[in-house]
Amino acid sequence: MSNNRVSRRQFLGYTLTGVGGFMAAGMLMPMVRFAVDPILQQHEGGDYVLTDQAVADITEEPVRVDFTFEQTDAWYKSEVTNSAWVYKEGDKLIALSPVCKHLGCTVNWAGDPEHPTQFFCPCHAGRYEKNGQNIPGTPPLGPLDEYQVKEQDGFVAIGAVRDNTLV
Amino acid sequence: MHFIGKEIDQYLSQQDYIDTAVVPLLQLDLSETGMKSSAGASEYLQNLTALLEKQFKGRILLLPPISYGKIANRQRIADELLEELQHTKFKHIFYLTTDSEWRMIDSLKNVLWLPAIPMEDMDQSFKNSVMEDQLRQVLPLFTKEWSHHS
Numbered sequence: 001m002s003n004n005r006v007s008r009r010q011f012l013g014y015t016l017t018g019v020g021g022f023m024a025a026g027m028l029m030p031m032v033r034f035a036v037d038p039i040l041q042q043h044e045g046g047d048y049v050l051t052d053q054a055v056a057d058i059t060e061e062p063v064r065v066d067f068t069f070e071q072t073d074a075w076y077k078s079e080v081t082n083s084a085w086v087y088k089e090g091d092k093l094i095a096l097s098p099v100c101k102h103l104g105c106t107v108n109w110a111g112d113p114e115h116p117t118q119f120f121c122p123c124h125a126g127r128y129e130k131n132g133q134n135i136p137g138t139p140p141l142g143p144l145d146e147y148q149v150k151e152q153d154g155f156v157a158i159g160a161v162r163d164n165t166l167v
Numbered sequence: 168m169h170f171i172g173k174e175i176d177q178y179l180s181q182q183d184y185i186d187t188a189v190v191p192l193l194q195l196d197l198s199e200t201g202m203k204s205s206a207g208a209s210e211y212l213q214n215l216t217a218l219l220e221k222q223f224k225g226r227i228l229l230l231p232p233i234s235y236g237k238i239a240n241r242q243r244i245a246d247e248l249l250e251e252l253q254h255t256k257f258k259h260i261f262y263l264t265t266d267s268e269w270r271m272i273d274s275l276k277n278v279l280w281l282p283a284i285p286m287e288d289m290d291q292s293f294k295n296s297v298m299e300d301q302l303r304q305v306l307p308l309f310t311k312e313w314s315h316h317s
Contacts, residue, residue, distance in 0.1 A: 066295070068291065068292075079291060081291075081295055100225060102184075102225055103177075103181060103184055103185070103224060103225025103226070104224040104225050105222065105223055105224050105225040105226065106221060106222045106223075106224070121225075122222075122223070122306075122310055123184075123223055123224075123225045123226035124184055124225065124226065139184075
């Protein structure tokens with residue numbers, strides 16, 4: 001008989017500690033997971049969407065670039081196509097949202113023959129400068145929003161929308 | 168604006184600007200042979216009106232499609248719609264449909280009849296470009312009507 005023989009009392013002690021430990025871990029782990037969940041959460045909309053518009057073809061004249069992403073509305077998932085007006089200022093890419101700040105119509109570049117270097121909203125004749133600045137006297141009360149934009153493998157990638165930083 | 172709670176709030180506060188109603192008219196055909204083309208027409212009409220709403224969000228209110236059976240009395244539907252719209256502040260009302268019988272109803276002004284294009288086999292980007300083309304045919308009718316009366 002060896003000297004380090006485990007007594008019945010010790011054996012039960014170890015077993016209970018071990019099992020208790022597992023049970024405690026089983027309860028605590030999900031709690032910890034819930035607590036850190038917001039950090040692990042992926043930010044929807046923060047990702048860039050790659051478009052099929054080559055950066056090399058972009059000039060100083062704004063062109064419409066469409067991009068598609070998946071949107072969830074309650075339980076209804078759908079593919080949404082949005083567009084942006086993209087142009088180059090020097091070497092910098094600029095992408096403006098086409099959503100009129102008045103009531104949300106879609107604005108067009110040079111949509112009004114009398115103002116060929118402005119964005120035009122066909123609904124109530126709102127107008128914007130090329131950098132998105134709204135023209136006083138027309139209905140819109142703020143400048144067009146801006147998209148984050150970058151070049152990815154030679155193509156335009158469009159990111160999240162933010163307030164206009166050019167005006 | 169869509170006909171949903173949130174946007175109706177906005178509509179109610181901006182009635183001077185949102186002066187145009189768009190009413191899709193949709194014939195239901197649930198017979199075994201007609202169902203497919205009826206569904207295709209419905210898909211086409213709803214896609215087109217949704218795109219139209221996106222373009223002119225701040226000026227039009229897109230109503231939900233008015234659906235009726237094959238034997239429906241178009242004249243009666245027209246009268247009921249007119250009666251309902253009479254009490255609103257809309258200055259312009261457009262009816263969009265793929266059902267050719269509406270062309271016979273004279274009491275409705277601005278009925279835009281468009282032949283439905285089956286879209287079930289198109290992939291997303293082709294569908295988008297087809298719908299954009301369709302939209303481009305409709306847009307001038309709206310801007311013309313607006314510039315006429317304002």
